[in-house]
Amino acid sequence: MELDDKVKQQINEVTEFMNDDLSTAKVLANxxxxxxxxxxxxxxxxPANSLSAATLLCLQQQMKLFLEDILGLQNPVPAYNGKLNQVMDLLLxxxxxxxAKKDFVTSDTIRNELLAMGIQIKDEKDGYMSYTLL
Structure with missing residues (x-):
């Protein structure tokens, strides 16, 4: 069975199990x-083309629906985003x-320690710095 078809089948089964008196064990297994x-x-x-665009979109929407909206599983990080942004702005x-003081040891230490924590700093040409969570 092609991967695209298998994913569609799994999504349909999860939906059926949800509608079957919320059969949580079967939902989680699928x-x-x-x-x-x-x-x-x-x-x-x-490869990105392993799934059709329609199946990928359906998978994203259904996983969000099942995990967040129905089962209530959510990432607690958004509550801390404001604080994280403030801390990152300070570090940057x-x-x-x-x-600017040519203290490259401190500059490199900040960059390397953040990278070790999964935060990558990118120096832009205009002197602006941005970061990405890895």
Whole structure:
């Protein structure tokens, strides 16, 4: 069975199990079967064209529906985004000041320590710095 068809079938089964008196065990079992596909796409171990655009969109929407809206599983990070942005702005400002003073040890330490924590700093041409969570 082609991967696209298999994913569609899994999504349909999860929907059926949800409608079958919320058969949570079956729902979770089917969702775990979808996890390798999702991780493979995310980590680029599966080609982007492994799923049709329609199936990928359906998968994204249904996983959000099942995990967040129905089961109530949500990432707690958004509550801290404001604080994280403030802390990151401070660190980027300190790094910028260190670079201006030619204190490259401090500048590099900030960049390297953040990278070790999964936060990548990007120096832009205009002196602006941005960051990405890895």
């Amino acid at each position: 969702m775990f079967e979808l996890a390798p596909v999702i991780n493979g796409l995310k980590n680029k171990q599966l 400002q300190l790094r910028k000041q260190a670079k």
